[in-house]
Amino acid sequence: MTEMYMSIKKDEFDELKEEAAKEYCDSNGDEDEGYEFPELNIDIDEVYRDGDELHMCASMGNNLGYISWDIPLSIDLAIDIMEYYEDKIRKIRDILQPLKE
DSSP states (O other), rough: OEEEEEOOHHHHHHHHHHHHHHHHHHHHHHOOOOOOOTTTTTEEEEEEEEEEEEEEEEEHHHHHHHEEEEEEEEHHHHHHHHHHHHHHHHHHHHHHHHOOO
């Protein structure tokens, strides 16, 4: 299981929450209340392996706060990541191939 920890600055969140609520409503309809930050930048500050876990720490854009993940490492996760990027690289190759000629 992946664990995520998030620390959000209340003042910064209060400034952004009205726009984020509208974004959520536009994407999901009026059925639920939530917040969506489609243009939120997450700048990775630190990545390291701690035993059988990959630990990542990042700052969230607009000085909103801090986030960290603990991701358990497994062969299944490695295969999933490789398959995901293999597909993306294949798409890029298909776009670039005609430009080569």
